[in-house]
Amino acid sequence: MPITKALQTEAAGAFKPMQALKFEGEYPFAKxxxxxxxxxxxxxxxxxxxxxxxxxxxxxxxCAIYQVTVTNNNAHSVTVDILSSQKMH
Structure with missing residues (x-):
């Protein structure tokens, strides 16, 4: 069953948000x-x-460099697609 989420804590249109996040930051890095x-x-x-x-x-x-890491921690195969979009002003 497909699950679609926005990688943020607020909905983005039809995309539901992630439930929570933990932030670690030390310039110039953010995780x-x-x-x-x-x-x-x-x-x-x-x-x-x-x-x-x-x-x-x-x-x-x-510029900013974005690196998304997805880790499968179970025995079942999982297919993941990532779409990125940034609003320009």
Whole structure:
């Protein structure tokens, strides 16, 4: 049975939110560990920017790098699809 979730704690249109999350942050890194009893997998999101100490040029690149990790902790095979979208202003 397919389950669709938004990787956030608020609904996004028709996508239900994750039940909870734990955040760990230390600039320039952020780690989100999502918790949801409906899902048969664990989901985490690591986000960082290419900060290089004492290197203004390379540290000023306006970007963020997102890494989603999905871990299957049971004996059953699970198929996971991830879709990313970001609203630009």
């Amino acid at each position: 989100y560990n999502f918790e949801d009893k409906e899902l048969p997998v664990d989901v985490s999101l690591n986000v960082f920017n290419p900060f290089t100490p004492m290197d203004l040029k390379n540290s000023s690149i306006p």
